[in-house]
Amino acid sequence: MTLNDHPTFLRHKLSYTYKNCHWKTMLSYIRRFFKFIHWLYLQYLLNTALYMLEPWERLLFSTLLFAILSTALYSALVFLPHHVRSMIQFYS
Amino acid sequence: MSNYQTNKPGDDNNRTSDHRNREEFEETPTWAAVVTVLGYAILSALGWLRDFLRHIGLEEKRTAHDPNPKDFVPLYQSYECFYTRNLYTRIRDVFNQPIASVAGAKVHVMERVSDDYNWTFKFSGKKIPSINLGSYNYLGFAENQGPCSEQAIKSIETYAVTTCSTRHELGHQRYVKELESLMAEYLNVEDCIAFGMGFATNALNIPTLAGKGDLILSDKLNHVSLILGARLSGATIRTFNHNDMKDLEAHLRKAIISGQPRTCRPWKKILIIVEGVYSMEGSLCKLPEIIELKKKYKAYLYVDEAHSIGAIGSRGRGVVDYWKVDPNDIEIHMGTFTKSFGSAGGYIAGKKNIIDYIRVSSHSACYSSSMSAPIVQQIISALSIIMGRDGTNDGQKRIQQLACNVRYFRRQLVDMGFIVYGNNNSPVVPVMLFMPAKIAAVNREMLKRDCAVVTVGFPATLLTESRVRFCISAGHTKEMLDHALKAMDEVGHLVSLRYSKKNPHHRWVELDHADYDKEYTS
Numbered sequence: 031m032t033l034n035d036h037p038t039f040l041r042h043k044l045s046y047t048y049k050n051c052h053w054k055t056m057l058s059y060i061r062r063f064f065k066f067i068h069w070l071y072l073q074y075l076l077n078t079a080l081y082m083l084e085p086w087e088r089l090l091f092s093t094l095l096f097a098i099l100s101t102a103l104y105s106a107l108v109f110l111p112h113h114v115r116s117m118i119q120f121y122s
Numbered sequence: 123m124s125n126y127q128t129n130k131p132g133d134d135n136n137r138t139s140d141h142r143n144r145e146e147f148e149e150t151p152t153w154a155a156v157v158t159v160l161g162y163a164i165l166s167a168l169g170w171l172r173d174f175l176r177h178i179g180l181e182e183k184r185t186a187h188d189p190n191p192k193d194f195v196p197l198y199q200s201y202e203c204f205y206t207r208n209l210y211t212r213i214r215d216v217f218n219q220p221i222a223s224v225a226g227a228k229v230h231v232m233e234r235v236s237d238d239y240n241w242t243f244k245f246s247g248k249k250i251p252s253i254n255l256g257s258y259n260y261l262g263f264a265e266n267q268g269p270c271s272e273q274a275i276k277s278i279e280t281y282a283v284t285t286c287s288t289r290h291e292l293g294h295q296r297y298v299k300e301l302e303s304l305m306a307e308y309l310n311v312e313d314c315i316a317f318g319m320g321f322a323t324n325a326l327n328i329p330t331l332a333g334k335g336d337l338i339l340s341d342k343l344n345h346v347s348l349i350l351g352a353r354l355s356g357a358t359i360r361t362f363n364h365n366d367m368k369d370l371e372a373h374l375r376k377a378i379i380s381g382q383p384r385t386c387r388p389w390k391k392i393l394i395i396v397e398g399v400y401s402m403e404g405s406l407c408k409l410p411e412i413i414e415l416k417k418k419y420k421a422y423l424y425v426d427e428a429h430s431i432g433a434i435g436s437r438g439r440g441v442v443d444y445w446k447v448d449p450n451d452i453e454i455h456m457g458t459f460t461k462s463f464g465s466a467g468g469y470i471a472g473k474k475n476i477i478d479y480i481r482v483s484s485h486s487a488c489y490s491s492s493m494s495a496p497i498v499q500q501i502i503s504a505l506s507i508i509m510g511r512d513g514t515n516d517g518q519k520r521i522q523q524l525a526c527n528v529r530y531f532r533r534q535l536v537d538m539g540f541i542v543y544g545n546n547n548s549p550v551v552p553v554m555l556f557m558p559a560k561i562a563a564v565n566r567e568m569l570k571r572d573c574a575v576v577t578v579g580f581p582a583t584l585l586t587e588s589r590v591r592f593c594i595s596a597g598h599t600k601e602m603l604d605h606a607l608k609a610m611d612e613v614g615h616l617v618s619l620r621y622s623k624k625n626p627h628h629r630w631v632e633l634d635h636a637d638y639d640k641e642y643t644s
Binding site: 083 | 157160161162164165168209212213239557558559560562563616617618
């Protein structure tokens, strides 16, 4: 991987001349976006130490994490408005 | 969260706090420590799951198992085996990589592939030529061509390969005598004795020097050979915090005031053991302050210059030369020939009466084989080059090249935003990684970019402080260092290694290279 292939979402933007075709720049932006997603996935694997594990272990842990997070999100979406309303009523 | 004593200017009026001798141990960022511990927790949980599957038989057992029935005392210690099975084996391909050429500035690493997740390996036959950033080849003498190797080959013709005898019997040869007198002159001391193995020099000679009724004060981060030697001697061992002079003084005062543990008799002698350069942190010992303390409290000093001899100091004479102290102030100078001289073995140097005593009563002199001729000749040739005896100034050039390389490499890494431990002048450059998965990731990615590095984790370091350790050599040219820095920049972005809070993060292209070139050529 050369330096130019990395997503440059932080600093210098490459300047494209107006002569370049629009769909080519679109394609390069899409490629950069996919590279960014790949980089994010690599950070997830490295920080949770899943990088060292076998594929089925990764699947197991990711499924477990997804199940816990989705349950938490669902409960929040369903119950939070009612809780907040009753708290406001209690304190006013 | 930091275990180390950072050197701040203004701490004391001593030259150890001069800005050139600054040692930086930047603190671990809290989020990094938390994520590391979480990572180890996930690995342990999955390790338990795998062990359970192996126990019930769903998965086959691939390690050696204990053949004794249940009532017997277990043969293997349980956490170490758990760690080896479930954490070490998963990234085993980055450790102990076989090489296929001389380990000089460049090395050929043999490529291995594994089908079953690192339990077995097969060689693919490909050799990867890469820049060697892992060998302790500080002055670049690890080469198979040149004056040193020619003279070593000639010495085989004169003296044969070995004497098949110990030092006391027929092993006291002319070349060993020449080596010892040359080494004593190099270090500016009275006498010196050489041994065949560096580890054994420490482990087998500290028992000769200290015994029951003595006190050994050793630094917390001392090498295993020193710890083993101290334990074998039977003396009482107390450790003081790494490079912490106040702690050392407190220990000395307590020892002198209270005496031996039960009888309260005064200690027969107090021996302070420190290292010149600590190989895992890259820090230097604070020699002037230790010598001041030693003189005040009348203790003895043992300095292990394994990594610093030849590599540190304006003339390459080690930490004694770097701090410009009087060599007669240190009782025992110890060092190895493995690192800067490209050979094997160790030496102990000091006053003549101490060395004569060691000659007579050391275990190593009496029971182990004497050094063989080509090895000694390699050291003698390397020493003559370093001291300038061969008529060229090649030695001084190597020392200066190493110093330039070290300054250049370290400064760029720090400016890019990595956490780099240690003194600015030490050729050992540890860059912190913290997380276990990054140990494997950094090693593999650097090898893809043709740099062979050494990444270390637990148990060589603390659990949360894994690092990649670069060893700079005088044989590295500026192009090699630039290539390595570019590779580190890319890998640092890919694996997100830029943890530093003190220095802003930069990419390689953003650094002002004209600035560094000036520093490099000065």
